[in-house]
Amino acid sequence: MAVPGTDLLWLPRGHWEIFIATYLFLGGLSGGSYLTSVVSSVLFRPRAQGPEEIFACEETSRWGALIGVLAIGIGSIALLSHLGAPLRAFTFPVLFSNFGSWLVIGTWIIVTFSVFTTLEAFWLQFGTKHEGDAEGLSYFPRWIVGWIDDRLPRTDDRGLLWLLDTVADLIRPTGYLRLGVRLVGAVLSVGVIVYTAMLLTDLASVPFWNQTFMPFIFLMSGASTGISAALFGTVLSGGGTTRTNHLFCLADDGLIVVEVGFIVALLSFLNSGSVAAQATYSKLFGSCCYLPFVWGVMAFGLVIPFLMSMTMTGLVSFTDIEESRLGQFAMSTGFATKYTLVLLGGFLLRYVVLFAAVKNPLFVP
């Protein structure tokens, strides 16, 4: 591709389009959700006081692990949809022989991580402890299984639900073992998030996918969207006014600030960098990506959620807005909206990372 008067031979971008953007987003989301689940289980739950807080913590844990499973599942489907030969991917243990490729490393990380998040989701969903009046929207898998049970021809009370509860109790570790499993899972979840960046930054051909900044941006974004997804569920279940939610929300704000910092640093680097770096910068602020980047990612995905969160935190801390039912509803809605915007911004970030990418051009003899 030649651009008038530039003396350079520009190359077309590769073809990672909406499916891959979805995959990268859901990968980061999945890892972040699981991480949120573990943090909630390990750090928050022991300190939770009062039934509302406990509920919020448990909801968060359950949602986090569940979204971890769902996101990685849907993300994998998105990925397979992109491949030219998706069925071959199922033979990956044998077929993916190039361990020098991040794609292979990442596949193993994801597969292993999937086991951990599936188990965690399973353990948090099923078991005798969770029988009976399961409160919390994150129990919807139980309701589905229960619904299935009602339609199965059975002679006794031991249906699918009983089976799952029994198995869950059987295989669920306790104590330090449980903690160990969660920690290993947490490490893997970070691996998944970072992998979605390393996949890109391993390529020297695209300056936008910069090895210094992009992994941190993705890490912050992955954790941030993970928190947002899990806590959105919690808010939906009624835990919006809890301290758990407020704290997670603030943690998210911290991540947002760091993320913005890294994005700004990356922009500055691009603006003063190679021709392709500068071309990327122009693209981000140009007709290609102005809307999704400036408005989608920066404004609605980061700055506005941050401001919303600060406002709500202020209101919660310094007023008695949460005393009234209306106030509670308003706050809950506010938090839900904030989390939604973060999720939207997270998706658009991956979109922009792919669509604004520019390959290094060639100099011409």
Added chain:
Amino acid sequence: MSGRESNADRGSNLTRRSLLKTTAAAGVAASTAGCSMPTLTQSSSASSSAGNGETTTAYGNCWQCHKLCGMEVTLNGDGKAEELHGIDGHPRGSAGEGTKGTLCPKGLSQLEKAYSPKRIKQPHIREDGELRKADWDEAFEYAAKRLQDFDDEYGAESFVEFHGWGTAGTFSTLFGNLYGCPNHVPHPTPTCFGSMAVTGTLMGLGGGNIRWIDYPNTEYVLVWGRDPLETFAGQWEAKQLLDARDRGATIVTIDPVYTETAKKSDYWLPIEPRTDGALALAMANVIIEKGLHDEEFIGQYTHGFEAYRDAAAEMTPEKAADVTGLDAETIREVATGFGEAAPSAGITSWTGLGQSADHQKASQNVVALTGLVGNIDRPGGQRWYGSSKLANPFEVGCEYDVPNNAEGKQCHLTDKQAGYASMTGKPVQNNVPKMVDNGDIRGMVYYYRNPVTDGAAKEWLGTDGQDGALDKMDLVIGIDAFWSETARKADVVFPESSQLEKPMLGAGGFGAYNTQAWVTGSKAAIDPQWNTKSGFDIVKGLGEAMGYGKYFPWESKEEYIDDKLSALDLTLEDLEEEDTYVLTGEYGYEKWKKGDGSAKFAQGAGEFWFDLDKKLDKLYAGLSEKAGTEIRTEPQYLPPGTLGDSLTDEYPLEMLDTRTVEFSHGGDQALAAPLEQLAESYDLEHEDYRGNYLVINTRDGDERGIDHGDMVEIEGKHGSAELMAAVTEGIRPGAVSVEPYGFGRGSIQPDEDGANNMLLNPPGRIDPVSGQIDRHLAVEVRKTGGDA
């Protein structure tokens, strides 16, 4: 450039062939008759029948730009053509003996054309207003009957024959000699480069010979209104031009557009369009002043030098620089270089100086330079290539004398009384729609031709609500390979086979061998696809249905070709054994010189004419009246707009034609692969558009808010068309160019992608002297913001 191999040696594995050597050089030239008898040597037969499960090779001669480059066709086990390659040493397809043969993107696309599902697969006839499929017998009978009825009602003189790039000379025999139609519109003059061709011939050079340079010996080349590295007339030309450059020859491109040739030139002179006449006169000025002109040639073999010299004296390089936008020093440099290298210096020119009323005089000024430096048919200068004469197949194979039933009939196209001809009596294609309106023409037959892209497109095709000439005619018969809008308006459509499907023959002529004549030919490489026939078989079948069967005794085109070759004692089989070509005789230079020291030039006179007073004084007097300014018979500079279109505030840009290597020579058949490559060459392949492009300078684009890839409309006083813009620095601001043939309305383009820029051409906008359609139009360009 140390250590680099010359262009011709690159590449390995040249195919071996035995090169026929000819005996003495008696008989080839434009002016001498007869030819030598070649000796044949046995060599391995290359072509064989397919279908036996093995890969085989067949031959062909490419007809995409109609220059016959030798083609090797790889057939798979089922006889399907899979690959095409050039033939080493071929007179059109290589740079000469021992050099590599190639095919260009057009030739390579013959593969696509042969198997394109878009081909017309079946004869069609119009019944109750609709075209329907018919079988051959029915179609022949129907056409014969319609032609008979037409003759009975209107007379064959109300019919017009358009012979384009058909490969059957019998087409003209059938419609001219036998049917008796006297109206024949040839391809070159009215549509292609008439303003230069007619002038070149009148002056004595020969209209076509302004194209041909003796490349192997040249030291200085003026590429003037032509782009041989884009529109080479066969692979040989591009290769030999590059070889000349590698040898150290100076190449100068004179063109408002930075063409492919400009990229490889030592100078690019981005001349203001239609000011070439000034540059040519200024060059003469310098050459004469420095005494670089050929006094001997001028003294002995020319007429009108005094008037020329006086005209040149007036046009100093400074004056020319003013008018052309070029630099006076550069003009001096180029003129001096050209003059010093002469006679081993040549000019190659074509449609760039041939398609405007204002170009007729400019052509005279340019052709005058050849006489000035005495390079006509001298080593390194303009070359008069010689051909061997082929036999008249009718004299050889047909026992009946072919009559001339057109004799004595009113020829509306060229008879002076009819009033439609040009001032030199040439057919004016742009007048045909008017002739239809006046009832003088009521029917036409065309063969591999599409007049609607040549000029007056609106008048041919009609616009909303108004019928065009094609609609108004009583009878339209077409021999064509693809469905163009013209074909869709016909009453009878005969689907023709493409080049791979039919035997080919040609003799020449211009090509790699600058002192040897040659003949080339090949059998059909594959069977006619679908239910198509070669043009030869179509004409024969139609002729038989019309009752002229006895004049077409040959069973096949191969038989017919063998009769033609009998003059050289060759057959088509022989040619195939020799990798499709045989050299048939040698010839020398200065063929205008006769044995007794006198001369005969292209117009039949004994002198080259700088001044056209001997033939055109009355014509120019008449032209002067028309133009309201004195137009003299000697070389003279006419500013743009004297006879042609003028730029105005409303239409401030000049639209001119360019060509692209994917579609040059107006084949008008835009195939998918070259369309894709064309889009890629402009970096616009990601757009959903596969048409032609309007090339416009960045500055002009910025003024109009036009970016690379925007859809734009070109509008002139007479009409408009829409296409995609390509913005570049490589064109003079003020000029815009369009690759014209094969796009937009009238063409075979799906959804008419692209622009037929002749929608802007009013029928009256022609060069009155030659009848050539004037394609230099004043336009404005606007962004349409439409979808591609």
Added chain:
Amino acid sequence: MGEQWGFYFDPDDCMGCNACAIACKNRHDVDEGHVDWRRVDTVPSGSFDDYQNYEETNVSMSCMHCADPPCEKVCPTDAIQKRESDGIVTVNQDACIGCGYCEWACPYGAPQYGDDGLMQKCNLCLDKGPGSGHGATSKNEQDEPLEPACVDECVGGALDAGPVGELLDKASEEAAERFANNPTSVIVEPSSEKTSAIAPMDVGTKATDGG
């Protein structure tokens, strides 16, 4: 290691005609449409205001059969391999999953994708058809090695292919010098008007500084 093969290209002789691109498509039965094993580009330099120095350079490029191919590094299934026997980089279409990673990794845009979603690209005409190079006999040992279609039909004679050693014999000193420093198997002559050569980002390092 067998003799390594590569291409030679001289932009001075390239007329931008695209015969190479179409000849390649014909031989390997690649559809029309934007799947180009070989591609021709034109790069302009300068402006009309300085028209004496305005230039456009034509470049014909296919796979560069790099010494250390980035595509090979990132391919998850090792479908892409630079053969020891002749240095040609081939793709095993039976192992390719069509992930598109190689397309991003290639600094020259060589990987192309057919309707089947699998990668296909120039294999220096080891054999005909997408993926046909994989497992083919070494170009050094084939009885009748195919002359690459692009080389065969190059109208201007700008392209050549062969063992790199042989190509270097024909090349100018400057081209040979540059070749020693570049990571590809393509010897490129400098354009007679310019002094720089095709010089991509060094494919061995990662662009952390944007330089």
